[in-house]
Amino acid sequence: MNWQAEARAQWPILTVFGIFVGAFALVAVGFWRRGALLIGIGVAVAAAFRLVLSDETAGLLVVRAKPLDFATMVTAAAAMMHIAATIDPLGTN
Numbered sequence: 650m651n652w653q654a655e656a657r658a659q660w661p662i663l664t665v666f667g668i669f670v671g672a673f674a675l676v677a678v679g680f681w682r683r684g685a686l687l688i689g690i691g692v693a694v695a696a697a698f699r700l701v702l703s704d705e706t707a708g709l710l711v712v713r714a715k716p717l718d719f720a721t722m723v724t725a726a727a728a729m730m731h732i733a734a735t736i737d738p739l740g741t742n
Contacts, residue, residue, distance in 0.1 A: 658708060659708045659709055661695070661698040661702060661706070661707055661708055661709075661710050662695075662708055662709040662710055664694065664698075665691050665692075665694055665695045665698070665710070668687060668688075668690065668691035668694060669688060669691050671687060672684045672685070672687035672688045672691060675687060682733050682736070683733075685729060685732065685733035686729075686730055686733040686734065688729055688733075689725075689726045689727075689728075689729035689730035689733060690726070690730070692722050692725050692726035692729060693722070693723070693726035693730075695710055695722050695726075696718075696719050696722035696723045696726060698710055699711070699715060699718045699719050699722060700715070700719045
């Protein structure tokens with residue numbers, strides 16, 4: 650299989666990776682709260698993919714059993730979004 654076919658097969662993790670790249674770009678230019686929120690959204694997207702996709706289609710998002718993966722990712726996403734929404738901005742965006 651060539652690299653393009655491999656990339657197509659791993660579209661769920663590449664989508665989440667793209668969201669993370671955007672989040673880290675926001676953090677790099679000083680919008681760290683928005684970047685942190687986008688990281689939480691990225692993890693929530695990963696959780697949704699893990700919930701609705703089969704193990705074969707979810708690819709690298711599969712770590713353990715589907716319920717455990719989903720619960721872990723939802724918890725991490727909720728914590729990250731809560732922190733991003735409630736932490737004092739300290740003069741930043």
